[in-house]
Amino acid sequence: MRRQGGRRGSPLVGALIILASFAAAGYFWFRGGVSSQRQRITYLEDLSSRLRAETVPLKFMVVSRDGGEIRARVRMYDLAGREVAALEKAWPGSELYIDILLFPIRSGKDAGHADSWLAFPYRIFTDKLPAASGSVLFDAYDGGGFPEVLDGMDLSAGERAAVISAFAAARKSAGGGSPATEGAKGAFGSAVHEVSELSRFEVGIVYRVVCRIKGGVEIMED
């Protein structure tokens, strides 16, 4: 015969078990949230650093200003800070222009937009000397097709070939002032310079040309 009203568990114990289960689930969900929050913080910190990322491919110093000429010493550096080329020359004029060619790099995800830029020191001219008559710098750091200013970076064979190809396209588009070829589409020049009304580059002071990964170029005192 079946027992009527058999022994039943205490409702309090059941409630406690349910409560404990919810508490445990909530706790692990919360820990998961904290963990994903940590990942987001790491990502944002990396991104913030990346936005500030910079290279210094060129430094220069005005040696003298005499008779309507500027004499300057220019040194170019690879990514490890090793000097790869040097030049000292006088140019007619009173304001020195350091021209940097910026070549766009597009990631596979968003090929339409450049997400970073390669900086190639391009030429030097002045306020009196047209850019077309300036001193072109490409040959100074051309190491068999590879731009030595981008040396010092751990590149795979494929990446190295891509940089060589980018440099060749940049040189081609820069040469003769022709509109950018398809390979160099989006490339532009940034000729940073002193402005007489503000202040001139001081003789004997070294300035560095800082190239930002987002494409901006700055001159800063070294």
Add this chain to the structure above:
Amino acid sequence: MDERLNALKSILFALSDAAVFLFTRPLGILLLGATLLLAAGARLWSVLSDRRLAAKAAGEGFGMPAAAGTALRELVGLSVKAAGALPALAAIGAALVLLVGVADATRAVDEYVAGRKRIAELTATVRNLERRYKAVEARIDDVRDGRIKATLSFYDYRKPDAAAKTQTIDIGGKELFIDAIVCNFDYSEISAGKTVNLAIPFKVFSDEVPEADGVALSLLDDKGVPLMYRRSADELYGIDPEAYDARLAELMGSIRSEEAARGAGIVRSLYGDAVHRAVKTGDDFTVWVEQSGGLSVKDAASF
């Protein structure tokens, strides 16, 4: 209130850390075991001493077998007492687990709250650094016989939808240079959104026409303030127009004088930047002021 809560948290964390150390770390377990053994040894020593004294008082001997028997009885007695105290020990264990759990959860909540604050700060930093604003839009109307005809539109970053001023130029050459004074502020100022990097376009020249012979852009008013930064009284909120003009003139003064700029202590770099491109008829590109520093040029179609 916060101080009280922090004091309570400190006690909670100290107790939790002590419990975790004693019951989960090898050194803690060793210390706990050694303490228990020491207590049991002291108890045995006390019992054996009492028995030896009692036996001596009764004129009886208290040899090794008697001592061993007494110690064994005492140990069994201790074990029985410990077994009797098991529910209490289990309750203490459960309380400790709860204590550690509450402390851990409190720490996780604290970390979560701190993480939210950090994410908000970093998001603002990244947003401010990623930001760029339009300075000039160039439309190349015609490139023929070694001459460039173009229309330049100048923008105010606070009103990016409509050009503040437009100017047409006609210059010899194949590459168009748009020259601007660039003022980059300290990263701390930019990251915090307190200011934005500025660019004041002032001249156009080309690869064949040097800057000295270039076309000046008439963008400054009689006070030397770029027109694009000027505001009518209706557009100003929270600052009276005279104060705004004075502040703007002061800022432009900083931009034009490197000494004043450095004196202000917030300018990172101040220089000229002539961005340029080789152009053909129909080209349309934009010069942007990057808040990470400097200028960039993008095809209008890219945005």
